[in-house]
Amino acid sequence: MNDFNIDTVTNAADTPETELPWAELGLKQDEYARILEILGRRPTAAELAMYSVMWSEHCSYKSSKVHLRQFGEKVTEEMQKDLMVGIGENAGVTDLGDGWAVTFKIESHNHPSYVEPYQGAATGIGGIVRDIISMGARPVGVMDPLRFGDIDHPDTQRVLPGVVAGIGGYGNSLGLPNVGGEVVFDSVYQQNPLVNALAVGVLKHEDLRLANASGVGNKVVLFGARTGGDGIGGASVLASESFDDTKPSKRPAVQVGDPFAEKVLIECCLELFHNNLVEGIQDLGAAGISCATSELASNGEGGMHVELTNVLLRDPSLTPGEILMSESQERMMAVVTPENAANFEAVMDKWGVEHSWLGEVTDTGRLIIEWDGDTIVDVDPRTVAHDGPVYDRPYHRPEWQDRLQTDTFRSSAAGGDLPASAEDLGQAVVELMSSPNMADKSWVTDQFDRFVGGNTALSQPDDAGVIRVDDRTGLGIGLATDCNDRYAYLDPYRGAQLALAESYRNVATAGAVPLAVSDCLNFGSPEDPDIMWQFAEAVRGLADACMELGIPVTGGNVSLYNQTAGRAIHPTPVVGVLGKFDDVSRRTPSGFQRWADGQAIYLLGTTRDELDGSEYARMRGHLGGQPPAVDLIAEKTLGEILINASRDGMIDAAHDLSEGGLAAALAEMSLRFGVGSRTSLHELCERDGVDPFTALFSESQARVLVSLPRSEELRFTDMTTARGFPALRLGVVDAESGGIEVAGAFQDGSFGIGLDELKEAWSSVIPSRFGGAAA
Amino acid sequence: MPTILVEVMPKPEILDPQGKAIANALPHRGFTGFSGVRQGKRFELSVDGEVTEELLESARTAAAEMLSNPVIEDVVSVTVAEDL
Numbered sequence: 001m002n003d004f005n006i007d008t009v010t011n012a013a014d015t016p017e018t019e020l021p022w023a024e025l026g027l028k029q030d031e032y033a034r035i036l037e038i039l040g041r042r043p044t045a046a047e048l049a050m051y052s053v054m055w056s057e058h059c060s061y062k063s064s065k066v067h068l069r070q071f072g073e074k075v076t077e078e079m080q081k082d083l084m085v086g087i088g089e090n091a092g093v094t095d096l097g098d099g100w101a102v103t104f105k106i107e108s109h110n111h112p113s114y115v116e117p118y119q120g121a122a123t124g125i126g127g128i129v130r131d132i133i134s135m136g137a138r139p140v141g142v143m144d145p146l147r148f149g150d151i152d153h154p155d156t157q158r159v160l161p162g163v164v165a166g167i168g169g170y171g172n173s174l175g176l177p178n179v180g181g182e183v184v185f186d187s188v189y190q191q192n193p194l195v196n197a198l199a200v201g202v203l204k205h206e207d208l209r210l211a212n213a214s215g216v217g218n219k220v221v222l223f224g225a226r227t228g229g230d231g232i233g234g235a236s237v238l239a240s241e242s243f244d245d246t247k248p249s250k251r252p253a254v255q256v257g258d259p260f261a262e263k264v265l266i267e268c269c270l271e272l273f274h275n276n277l278v279e280g281i282q283d284l285g286a287a288g289i290s291c292a293t294s295e296l297a298s299n300g301e302g303g304m305h306v307e308l309t310n311v312l313l314r315d316p317s318l319t320p321g322e323i324l325m326s327e328s329q330e331r332m333m334a335v336v337t338p339e340n341a342a343n344f345e346a347v348m349d350k351w352g353v354e355h356s357w358l359g360e361v362t363d364t365g366r367l368i369i370e371w372d373g374d375t376i377v378d379v380d381p382r383t384v385a386h387d388g389p390v391y392d393r394p395y396h397r398p399e400w401q402d403r404l405q406t407d408t409f410r411s412s413a414a415g416g417d418l419p420a421s422a423e424d425l426g427q428a429v430v431e432l433m434s435s436p437n438m439a440d441k442s443w444v445t446d447q448f449d450r451f452v453g454g455n456t457a458l459s460q461p462d463d464a465g466v467i468r469v470d471d472r473t474g475l476g477i478g479l480a481t482d483c484n485d486r487y488a489y490l491d492p493y494r495g496a497q498l499a500l501a502e503s504y505r506n507v508a509t510a511g512a513v514p515l516a517v518s519d520c521l522n523f524g525s526p527e528d529p530d531i532m533w534q535f536a537e538a539v540r541g542l543a544d545a546c547m548e549l550g551i552p553v554t555g556g557n558v559s560l561y562n563q564t565a566g567r568a569i570h571p572t573p574v575v576g577v578l579g580k581f582d583d584v585s586r587r588t589p590s591g592f593q594r595w596a597d598g599q600a601i602y603l604l605g606t607t608r609d610e611l612d613g614s615e616y617a618r619m620r621g622h623l624g625g626q627p628p629a630v631d632l633i634a635e636k637t638l639g640e641i642l643i644n645a646s647r648d649g650m651i652d653a654a655h656d657l658s659e660g661g662l663a664a665a666l667a668e669m670s671l672r673f674g675v676g677s678r679t680s681l682h683e684l685c686e687r688d689g690v691d692p693f694t695a696l697f698s699e700s701q702a703r704v705l706v707s708l709p710r711s712e713e714l715r716f717t718d719m720t721t722a723r724g725f726p727a728l729r730l731g732v733v734d735a736e737s738g739g740i741e742v743a744g745a746f747q748d749g750s751f752g753i754g755l756d757e758l759k760e761a762w763s764s765v766i767p768s769r770f771g772g773a774a775a
Numbered sequence: 776m777p778t779i780l781v782e783v784m785p786k787p788e789i790l791d792p793q794g795k796a797i798a799n800a801l802p803h804r805g806f807t808g809f810s811g812v813r814q815g816k817r818f819e820l821s822v823d824g825e826v827t828e829e830l831l832e833s834a835r836t837a838a839a840e841m842l843s844n845p846v847i848e849d850v851v852s853v854t855v856a857e858d859l
Contacts, residue, residue, distance in 0.1 A: 115846060116844070116846045116847065119846075119847065225790070228788055228789070228790055229788035229789075230788075230789070230790060254789075254846050254847055255790075256785075256789050256790040256791075256792070256847060257790075257792075258790060258792035258795070260792065260796070261792070261795075314788075314790065315787070315788050328790065329790070352799070
């Protein structure tokens with residue numbers, strides 16, 4: 001049927017001298033030697049394909065594993081209280097109460113999105129959604145933390161519109177609300193955009209499914225889309241160089257997604273779970289069938305027998321190695337008992353999903369793959385899936401780190417001539433809000449469907465995305481993702497903690513109780529000891545901080561080698577925090593309400609002189625010094641205050657202070673619904689010993705701005721006093737003025753910014769670069 | 776007025792969701808006997824005057840660089856039609 005030679009196990013044993021292109025497939029000399037040792041012979045072409053892709057950095061976490069262990073080791077009993085499934089499965093699962101559970105995970109699709117922005121970003125959504133399905137959950141929302149190069153760079157002009165359209169095109173078609181994320185511009189991401197995708201799903205406890213092939217004699221089935229040449233990078237080497245030079249050697253490295261096929265796959269899987277028709281299930285993502293067969297087998301009884309010619313193909317010219325490595329989208333593999341096979345087929349027929357029975361579960365401890373009866377793979381699946389190489393790569397603190405940290409904003413030329421007059425400070429606020437990173441992102445988020453499904457209670461630009469899970473009780477979840485890469489560059493340990501602190505604070509600000517963490521660790525090359533140090537420090541910082549806050553990391557993803565021409569991105573540990581609402585109707589929105597005229601505005605937390613790495617410093621082209629101090633005890637207390645205030649209905653708006661400090665928070669709370677405010681910085685400057693400039697632009701952590709009715713002021717301040725947390729009345733909501741008025745210890749009275757003027761400056765930045773609609 | 780026709784198809788090995796959807800729909804409407812469908816697109820570039828070799832070359836470049844996405848599509852043909 002095919003015009004290529006099949007490299008069988010027998011053939012491999014008989015021809016030990018045959019040279020295989022292991023180096024072209026990305027294996028190192030010692031790794032290939034290890035394969036020879038494991039097998040006791042040379043691998044067949046198909047085996048080599050499997051090992052090479054499963055032992056890649058992406059699949060094996062070989063450089064990061066030794067550090068990631070901390071997420072499993074630095075745990076307390078408190079952290080495991082609600083944890084149903086931890087790290088290692090497709091996604092972690094956390095108990096929500098009432099028989100409900102929630103699963104969420106964040107992944108990167110950085111490189112594919114750079115090569116082909118639309119399809120790369122689209123299949124990023126598709127892949128993370130299938131991880132959620134394979135836990136037995138119904139996906140209920142997605143989020144996208146995005147990072148691009150300088151807003152005016154041609155590379156950004158090419159990549160951003162495609163990425164945004166791809167996320168919208170796939171996510172909207174699936175009917176999943178996109179409830180948040182980030183859009184960051186920085187020249188370090190030129191040619192290395194970060195396209196991370198988070199998905200969240202909910203399930204009843206009894207629907208939980210795991211990726212293991214248990215039960216000898218159970219059948220293995222592949223279903224969903226057909227297998228094509230998508231995403232085959234290295235396998236083309238096998239196809240073209242060692243076997244048949246006449247074949248088209250250039251296989252596409254880009255996968256093309258079909259959201260409508262995925263939508264059908266979601267419903268089809270949920271019906272399978274509901275009727276209890278599958279014993280184990282695994283989605284096919286990176287490394288395709290290689291990954292699914294070896295992981296299912298090694299997590300179950302240890303053996304599996306598969307006939308590869310049963311795989312339904314879109315392209316009949318694929319070689320066995322290519323079939324094993326194909327990353328065609330919208331495919332799933334399941335283990336089904338013989339008794340359930342007919343019912344399984346009935347569900348497939350009902351949804352019009354193609355399927356093929358590939359083989360069965362065995363207890364031989366071997367993964368045997370045949371091609372038309374000839375054995376082409378005979379391996380211990382553990383050696384493929386779990387026992388890949390592990391590197392404790394050398395790392396050391398970069399020699400430039402100290403220099404960077406002593407170059408503080410205050411001591412730099414940029415920090416020399418700071419605005420002090422009311423007029424200059426007012427202008428600085430407008431300038432800040434119209435800088436690309438602070439500007440209105442609705443050009444991006446308006447292309448995503450944020451409310452489909454009717455369960456979205458909050459979404460961008462609010463602090464957290466909030467989704468109702470149970471419409472009977474109002475039980476729901478809050479989600480946020482954050483990372484300030486500038487802080488992480490200045491100090492990776494603290495930067496990772498600050499990412500967690502901000503994400504935690506955002507979830508609590510909306511009123512949710514933080515429960516779990518998922519992280520997407522984006523870094524440069526692990527072979528550079530400087531970068532490896534950044535990675536090790538970030539992981540250590542995050543694990544320590546999780547322990548202190550009492551919430552576990554339940555899953556995530558590592559993306560290394562984010563660098564071009566020797567220039568690495570800033571360390572970017574994106575942290576997602578998931579929280580729980582007993583009733584989402586208690587959520588706290590982020591803007592001053594139109595009906596809230598005269599409400600009191602309180603600032604919670606302490607302001608210090610912390611401008612290094614700030615948005616103000618970025619605006620002046622400076623990056624150096626130390627990131628803001630981390631105080632996780634303060635974050636926890638602040639979180640409790642906000643959650644109680646939301647539960648008891650004390651506050652009507654809350655917004656955290658992060659990039660851009662108090663100036664940005666005040667502006668954003670007013671811009672949200674077009675409702676102004678009148679505040680004074682006098683007391684703040686006096687209490688915290690800072691000047692008005694610092695009060696406005698410092699990025700001290702553990703601070704939140706709230707508005708509340710005067711009738712609640714006493715109850716609220718009693719609560720903050722009882723917890724010993726600083727709370728200061730800054731002023732009032734002013735729905736009539738149409739502006740933001742700030743008085744303070746300025747040289748010349750107060751400044752006022754008209755909301756119309758501010759909105760124009762803030763909202764025109766991104767449309768002016770990217771035009772009407774995305775490509 | 777002559778017209779330059781550019782035909783673009785998804786690369787054969789790339790998934791074509793539209794073609795697949797049409798292929799699935801055909802038998803439902805009674806059109807049997809077709810084993811697959813792939814859907815591409817055709818561009819008609821109108822020319823005032825004569826199609827010179829330079830103009831045709833420029834159309835080929837536009838086809839390769841702008842009318843198609845070289846990552847996932849192939850330019851199948853660039854031809855001239857006289858009276859369209």
